[in-house]
Amino acid sequence: MENSDIIYGKNSITEALIAGTREINKIIISKNIHSDSKINKIKELAQERGVIFQFVAKEKFQPYAEFNHQGVIAFVSPIKYEDLDDFLSKSHENSSLVILDGIEDSHNLGAIIRTCVCAGVDGIIIPSRRNVQVNSVVEKTSAGAINHIPIIKVNSLVSAVQKLKDNNWWVIATDASAKDNYYDIKYNDMNFAIIMGAEHAGVSKTLIKASDFVVKIPMQNQFNSLNVSNALSAIIFETLRQKLTGKS
Amino acid sequence: MENSDIIYGKNSITEALIAGTREINKIIISKNIHSDSKINKIKELAQERGVIFQFVAKEKFQPYAEFNHQGVIAFVSPIKYEDLDDFLSKSHENSSLVILDGIEDSHNLGAIIRTCVCAGVDGIIIPSRRNVQVNSVVEKTSAGAINHIPIIKVNSLVSAVQKLKDNNWWVIATDASAKDNYYDIKYNDMNFAIIMGAEHAGVSKTLIKASDFVVKIPMQNQFNSLNVSNALSAIIFETLRQKLTGKS
Numbered sequence: 001m002e003n004s005d006i007i008y009g010k011n012s013i014t015e016a017l018i019a020g021t022r023e024i025n026k027i028i029i030s031k032n033i034h035s036d037s038k039i040n041k042i043k044e045l046a047q048e049r050g051v052i053f054q055f056v057a058k059e060k061f062q063p064y065a066e067f068n069h070q071g072v073i074a075f076v077s078p079i080k081y082e083d084l085d086d087f088l089s090k091s092h093e094n095s096s097l098v099i100l101d102g103i104e105d106s107h108n109l110g111a112i113i114r115t116c117v118c119a120g121v122d123g124i125i126i127p128s129r130r131n132v133q134v135n136s137v138v139e140k141t142s143a144g145a146i147n148h149i150p151i152i153k154v155n156s157l158v159s160a161v162q163k164l165k166d167n168n169w170w171v172i173a174t175d176a177s178a179k180d181n182y183y184d185i186k187y188n189d190m191n192f193a194i195i196m197g198a199e200h201a202g203v204s205k206t207l208i209k210a211s212d213f214v215v216k217i218p219m220q221n222q223f224n225s226l227n228v229s230n231a232l233s234a235i236i237f238e239t240l241r242q243k244l245t246g247k248s
Numbered sequence: 249m250e251n252s253d254i255i256y257g258k259n260s261i262t263e264a265l266i267a268g269t270r271e272i273n274k275i276i277i278s279k280n281i282h283s284d285s286k287i288n289k290i291k292e293l294a295q296e297r298g299v300i301f302q303f304v305a306k307e308k309f310q311p312y313a314e315f316n317h318q319g320v321i322a323f324v325s326p327i328k329y330e331d332l333d334d335f336l337s338k339s340h341e342n343s344s345l346v347i348l349d350g351i352e353d354s355h356n357l358g359a360i361i362r363t364c365v366c367a368g369v370d371g372i373i374i375p376s377r378r379n380v381q382v383n384s385v386v387e388k389t390s391a392g393a394i395n396h397i398p399i400i401k402v403n404s405l406v407s408a409v410q411k412l413k414d415n416n417w418w419v420i421a422t423d424a425s426a427k428d429n430y431y432d433i434k435y436n437d438m439n440f441a442i443i444m445g446a447e448h449a450g451v452s453k454t455l456i457k458a459s460d461f462v463v464k465i466p467m468q469n470q471f472n473s474l475n476v477s478n479a480l481s482a483i484i485f486e487t488l489r490q491k492l493t494g495k496s
């Protein structure tokens with residue numbers, strides 16, 4: 001059993017049922033947990049959606065002991081990654097993308113997905129190698145946000161960036177040694193993609209070279225180590241501020 | 249042994265040695281780990297600082313198995329929390345504070361500390377109860393940032409807010425149902441404190457009432473659940489943008 005094939009925890013499962021974007025094969029609920037309002041909500045939604053749920057002995061949860069499952073697990077079909085061409089064919093004006101170059105930590109990916117959904121980002125591109133994939137921990141950390149945004153998996157980020165540029169997207173890489181600050185860019189009236197780098201290595205040189213702009217977050221301290229999801233949050237909400245106020 | 253009395257992991261210990269703000273009683277290094285450049289750096293800094301380090305059998309690390317210690321642990325005196333009056337007596341013009349109302353998750357507190365240091369926030373206020381305290385996990389997640397910012401512990405957040413207002417600080421609470429957006433406030437030319445609420449409950453009603461402004465982050469999706477450290481990052485870097493550009 002791949003851990004990408006389960007969703008665990010009350011909130012994650014409720015979100016997945018509400019969103020309806022994942023095929024849920026079965027939900028198991030431990031006989032030993034108290035049936036609270038969240039569990040009742042799950043049962044109710046499962047019935048509405050025609051999803052089987054079973055009350056099982058707690059021993060059935062033994063294989064999933066490493067997960068903070070709260071006595072409820074859903075078995076799901078693997079997440080459907082979107083194709084970049086399909087995404088581009090459907091994208092509207094002033095769309096935005098976040099490109100992740102080598103994010104290793106599941107919790108960071110989960111937090112990034114939440115931030116992107118809250119800020120109205122239209123999709124997230126991850127490479128098929130050298131980046132954490134969407135697993136159960138990511139699903140849980142994303143608090144269900146994963147159901148509200150397409151995740152686009154590509155074999156080569158360099159090719160993806162080239163394709164975006166060919167389709168009149170602007171590509172912006174983040175790098176600590178950049179001259180421009182992230183708020184110096186005018187994000188309105190264009191399709192843009194922001195590249196965030198790995199926790200330690202940052203965005204790869206090849207991708208920086210391929211980008212239209214390179215920006216940094218101005219650090220106010222010699223201590224220069226912002227968490228990647230927090231760095232993205234600063235940048236992505238600045239793009240939203242510009243969009244909503246019309247001011248750069 | 250309180251877990252607030254150890255710092256674990258190569259980077260956290262290196263940062264603590266460089267910052268020199270914590271009294272380090274002893275560093276133990278496992279005989280079983282390879283002596284890489286990071287370990288050599290720790291030995292070098294420890295010698296410079298006159299800190300004892302010992303190579304010990306891996307069994308000595310047994311009590312700390314729950315921590316990802318990488319074979320190196322420093323025993324330190326407890327963190328010195330700062331007093332609000334002392335902080336205020338030293339504070340300069342255009343200072344900023346972040347007030348945390350009931351943050352429960354150690355990783356969130358660690359990420360918040362990093363963000364605050366990177367954005368040049370002058371201090372963090374936490375209540376002595378109903379909020380996670382600075383423990384080893386917080387130290388580790390903060391990646392050493394804890395050594396670069398005063399943490400102010402108060403018995404009552406309401407009294408602290410009142411004291412700030414009496415000292416001509418502006419207090420800004422965050423709340424999902426606020427009318428104003430966080431970027432509607434002009435943060436320049438004032439001392440301000442931003443209150444961030446607990447992961448689920450948000451900022452308490454009493455504190456919202458006591459604040460000068462209440463702001464929200466405009467959510468672009470029904471899915472309304474930004475991680476607290478990511479929410480703070482959006483707001484705090486907006487205050488920095490205004491400061492550095494002079495534009496609101």
